[in-house]
Amino acid sequence: MNPTLLLAVASLSLATPATSAFAAQNARIVAENGQASPTAAAPTLGYADTVGRVLQSTLIVDATIRSAVRIKGAEAATVPTNRARFYVEADVVALIRGPSAVAPRLGWLADVPLDARGKAPKLQKMRVIAFGRTVANRADQIQLVTPESQIAWNSGDEAQIRRVVRDVLAPDAPPAITGVGNAFHVPGTLPGEGETQVFLQTASGDPVSLLVLRRPGEQRRWAVALGEIVDEAAGPPPRDTLLWYRLACGLPRTLPASAVANEEPARAALATEDYAFVVSxxxxxGSGA
Structure with a gap:
């Protein structure tokens, strides 16, 4: 059996010293600013797609493919016509997410896209990022979280994936949204003035709420609170952050009628409008956002 290779989650690389120095500098910039350095390529994965795959993965590796054997017949019967299935063995370059130890060479099944002529790409020696889960009693095997969760390595993708992993594992990471609890609208003293508050349900039970403010002569404003106290000055979360993902991907598109079941019809209508304003x-x- 192959000896276990110990890998540092944030910084281990098998590259040359000069490359390692650049990687370390880039990792520092990403850690400090939460974004890729100016020299990083644009990610090929959308932010929401990246988060979705990170959340499903217990192991994410940067690896170089050593061998790839195409799978045909019954074992590839479910593969779309524009893809081909391969059994891949790859040498691990760096561990992006996972336990502190991983086999130096891993194998997995991957469905890869064909080119315009229907030809499969040359996978040998390709550097890739694989999102997977460990396989019981097989330290040298992983299962990709989806058959397409092997992507060509890209500095922008790696930086974005590392940022998402860090955000997901942070002690103060925003919880997953599982539904909407109660919502109510309180009119102000002036015509057109009022506030809507929406209490959300979360997987962890931690409180998350939305606040929408209406002021005469002003555009509606909204804010999100992670806690009991709502700070209207907090504002909405920036796009392509974990909190944005939790809301954009976790909230139902329309306010459930049960959330305003105890409200007067006029106030319920305003609360519903304000919720739709937040969702919009x-x-x-996802990539179509």
Whole structure:
């Protein structure tokens, strides 16, 4: 059996000293600013797609493919016509997410896209990032979280993935949204003035709420609170952050009628309008957002 290779989650690389120095500098910039350095390529994965795969993965590796064997017949019967299935063995370059120890060479099944002529890419020696889960009793095997969760390595993707991993594992990471609790609207003293508050349900039970402010002569404003106290000055979360993802991808598109069941019809209508305003401002989850 291959000896176990110990890898540092944030910084281990098998590159040359000069490359390692650049990688360390880039990692420092990413850690400090939460974004890729100016020299990083643009990510090929959208932010929401990256978060979705990170959340499903217990192991994410940067690896170089040593061998790839195409799988045909019954074992590839479910593969789309524009893809081909391969059994891949790859040498681990760096561990992006996972336990402190991982086998130096891993194998997995991957469905890779064909080119315009229907030809499969040359995978040998390709540097890739794989999102996977460990396989019981097989330290040298992983299962990709989806058949397409092997992507060509890209400095922008790596930086974004590392940022998402750090945000997901942070002690103060925003919880997953599982539904909407109660919502109510309180009119102000002036015509057109009022506030809507929406209490959200979360997987952890931690409180999350939305506040929408209406002021005469002003555009509606909204804020999100992670806690019991709502700070209207906090504002909405920036796009492509974990809190934005939790809301954009976790909130139902319309306010459930049960959330305003105890409200007067006029106030319920305003609360519903304000909720729709928040959902519209967030945009859709995923690459089509």
């Amino acid at each position: 401002a967030l945009g859709r989850c």
